[in-house]
Amino acid sequence: MARLEGKVAIVTGASKGIGAAIAEKLAEEGAATVVNYATSDADAQNVVSRITARGGRATAVKADVSKLADIRRLFDSAVTEFGKVDVLVNNAGVYEPRPLEAVDEHNFDWQFDVNVKGVYFVAQAAAQAFGERGGSIVNISSVASLSPRANLSVYSATKAAVDAFTQSLAWELGPKKILVNSILPGATETEGFAAMAGSAEMKPNAISQTPLGRIGVPRDIANVVAFLASDDAAWITGQMIPVSGGFR
Ligand SMILES: NC(=O)c1ccc[n+]([C@@H]2O[C@H](COP(=O)([O-])OP(=O)(O)OC[C@H]3O[C@@H](n4cnc5c(N)ncnc54)[C@H](OP(=O)(O)O)[C@@H]3O)[C@@H](O)[C@H]2O)c1
Numbered sequence: 001m002a003r004l005e006g007k008v009a010i011v012t013g014a015s016k017g018i019g020a021a022i023a024e025k026l027a028e029e030g031a032a033t034v035v036n037y038a039t040s041d042a043d044a045q046n047v048v049s050r051i052t053a054r055g056g057r058a059t060a061v062k063a064d065v066s067k068l069a070d071i072r073r074l075f076d077s078a079v080t081e082f083g084k085v086d087v088l089v090n091n092a093g094v095y096e097p098r099p100l101e102a103v104d105e106h107n108f109d110w111q112f113d114v115n116v117k118g119v120y121f122v123a124q125a126a127a128q129a130f131g132e133r134g135g136s137i138v139n140i141s142s143v144a145s146l147s148p149r150a151n152l153s154v155y156s157a158t159k160a161a162v163d164a165f166t167q168s169l170a171w172e173l174g175p176k177k178i179l180v181n182s183i184l185p186g187a188t189e190t191e192g193f194a195a196m197a198g199s200a201e202m203k204p205n206a207i208s209q210t211p212l213g214r215i216g217v218p219r220d221i222a223n224v225v226a227f228l229a230s231d232d233a234a235w236i237t238g239q240m241i242p243v244s245g246g247f248r
Contacts, residue, residue, distance in 0.1 A: 002030030003230040008082040010034040010074065012065050012122060013092025015043040017190030018140065021218030022089050023047055025226045027056035032082040035060045036074055036092065057082070065092045065118030075125045086133065087229045088126035090119045090162075091140040097151040097198060108154055115158035120165060123180070127173055134177025138228050139166050140221070141182040143244050151198075159184075163240050170238030179237040181228050186244025188216035211246030220245075 004026055014023040015037035024047065027033045033051060035058055037044040044060035051058040061077045063070035078085050094114045098107060123137055141159045148156030166182040173180055187206035193199050206215050224243045227233055242248055 002028075003226065003232065004087070005030035007031045007086040007229070008034070008078065008084050009087035009089065009229060010036060010078050010085055010126070011089040011091055012036045012074075012118070013038070014047060015040040015060075017192050018185065018188060018218045018221050019089070019091040020047045021222040022091060022225045023058065024051055025219070025222035026087070026089070026229060027051040027058055028054065029226050029230070030056075031087065031229070032057040034058070034074070034078045034081070036063055036065070038062070038064050038092070065122050066113035068121055071118075071121050071125050074122075075129050079129065084131075084133070085126060085129040086135045088122065088135070088137045089140065089225055089229070090122055090137065092118060093140060093142075093158075095152075095155045095192065095196065097155065097196065099151050100153065103154055111154050111158050112161075115155070116161045119162050123165065123169060127169075127176070127178055130176075130178055132176075134179075136179045136229050136233070137169070137173075137181070138225050139163075139180070139182045140225075141166070141184045141240065143184045143186045143242055143248050145182075145184060145240070146242070146248055166240065167238050174237060179228075179233070181233075181236060181238070182240045183221060183224055183228070184240055184242040184244065185221050186210065186216055186242070186247040188218060188221060190218060206247060209247055210244070214245065216243070216245060 013019040063074040144156040145159035
């Protein structure tokens, strides 16, 4: 039997990049999967089509994770469609490297609203939706949380906040049978990474600092999420797990 058969998963930010690969992998492992996204209707529908074409179950739900009313709608839609929620992958995230002098209030608030406020209140909604069955929350952080580099001060701080949530909520939610872990990807080939200013120079630099000699692909991250979402990981909580080819 597939590892996630019978489970319902919500993956935030799943219209492209790492989130899309996670949604496809969880569905491949048997989970009915909610593909959340903010703006990219066609991309999200394509992810759903790829899943259903392989016999999986999925639905797309447009919701901005930085807005509490949207989060409520996301969870209501998941329960209406699939009856319950067992797994949350808090993947939606934004990044735009800037030096200190170029960070303005909008850039700062945008990154904190999506990466910190969004992750927190989506986790709150998940804990409520899991109920007495418990569940698993996987937060997609970044190696930037462990090794904040130049021009990534705001982004790194958002991911350090995510890891603090992971550790605190693991204690708080453990008694409710809810696991909370962070995955820390290194540089990973995604639409967002390709569009990021400076990514062309960043890539060879990241490769040279990676023992396994390449940057990641979304599937590298998705495989570890599927493990953490499964009962095979039932004894793991409160952990920060770099998935980065050894880069840190
Ligand atoms: N790529 C990397 O090198 C790397 C490294 C370390 C960590 N990460 C982390 O991995 C996660 C995914 O990164 P990625 O590179 O795959 O990103 P990406 O290619 O830019 O895709 C971002 C996804 O997040 C969604 N999203 C953005 N804002 C949202 C919001 N307010 N509400 C709901 N969804 C929203 C986007 O939806 P729309 O398309 O609809 O806007 C899209 O599906 C992020 O948390 C990122 O910080 C990435």
